[in-house]
Amino acid sequence: MILNPLASQELDMIFDNTSLEVLKLCIKKCIIAQPERLLGQPVLPIQVPKEHIEQWVVQAVGGTPVGAGSYPVDIITENAYGKYAIDIKMLSCKVNSSGTLSNTTSGETSLAQKFIGPGIDLDTSFHNKQYEQIVTEWINILENKFRKVNREHGINNIYYIFVLRADNKFYLCATKVNTDNIKNMKANPQKTTKESIFIENIINDNFGNAKIYKAKKRLELRLKPKYWVDNNLVKTFDFSHYIPPTINLRQIVETKKQVQYFQDITAKFIY
Template sequence: MTEENYVLKFLTKDEIDKYFDRNAYLVVEYLLKKVLFSQPELLPGEKPANIQMTKEFLEGWISQAFTFEKVGAGSYPIDVYDKENRCGIDIKCISAKVDLNGKFTSEQSNETSLGQNFKKEGLHLDELFKDKKYAEILSLWKGLLTNKVSKAVNDFELEKILYFIFIRGGNSMNLAVAELNPENIEKLTVGSVTKKSVFVNNYMDPNYGNARIYKSKKRMELRTCAKRLYEDGMLLEWNFNEAYSQKNMFLRDKVQNEKEFREYVKKEFEDLFFNGKMP
């Protein structure tokens, strides 16, 4: 199946650059540095983890980077709105594992929700799984996805919907951008199944991830192959491996010497924001 037949079509780095000019990139870089600076120091012996933040931060980043309007609330289909181009943007945030060198591993990322069904039909999922009515299960989510997209399109007269998928990994943040093709929702088919989930074919290029419906969560989830996206030049990257590293210490001990603590904070700030030298 070609890219044009998938529900999600990932953009190349060159295509992403058409949306992200230098100013937008620098705005996100600045806001990301603020988040990095707020990450707590590690306790002695504690291992580093991916950058921690909330999805609401990301919505603010994109609104600031492009002066777009924030419109999303709760489960609304889009988070920000580009009025000039009639484009809605749904912002996702996932986490992927990295190796000791800060490079993505071949493991898939964690999940992000594509659609949840707690209505009457969704509450019958246990029965549908028990009876192995997988086509009927998928049909429920086809309807859910179609209605979700239609609401945003009608509310804002949208001509396009994009997914901005931020991928955390070590001390870097990457962005994948995918265009939503709602006309292809009907082309979704049932893939492999288990007692607890149904894989969905044709949602996206399987090289870059998959979509899956879970019985217990009553939702469809997206997972990506961050390493493959990176290798194929499909990601925009903000990398702070050289400028930032979490230190192992007891901060309570550090603050006992006020002068030493002030020097520590100053150096951390300068290293991150000004590459070790204040302007």
């Protein structure tokens, strides 16, 4: 497989106790910074820009951000276990009515895009059912992507770090990238349609799946969060006890209680 899940002990090699406490602090700040709701309004879903997630991890591991634009990875860092590169992904997860993880796949994240090359037309290749040719082109894209990291930074150890969000619970997990196995990608004809190609050998099916989409022109990954959690391959940040308050900010401002309001929300949640 290309993406190999890290055991909890392996995750500890990247995120020590201080790193986890930094992430916990960042998540707390994020949650209390979400827009306040008025009385009678439902709880709003938490929104976190990808750039913020990247900065959380930069702060947590003490790395150097390199992910401006379309660079293959987001962070270069080094610790007692060596020098490595990190690409960060945040995925939303579905929960059932009881608030526990549903046995479904997560939202998607892109692993590679920009399908270009001499004489290549993705729509035509799909129309002609040239699925293996399409996969071969994506093999080249991925190999070139990670080769760039090795060439410019001398790094072979590359990780995908996933932050999974399920309402007010966050899960941290990771995979190590085995670049030698990229060449083993292949199409699964039984699960391939005229709109997408199901790809084998990227990740074990228990943990997730990957597809190439014609319309989006990209290779996307989805995880199966419940399996990761059930097999103790995550670090959990549980804020399910936190109920977003109902606040009328106009009243706060009109009564000049802004400072007290900030003190109250931080005292109840940050410390």
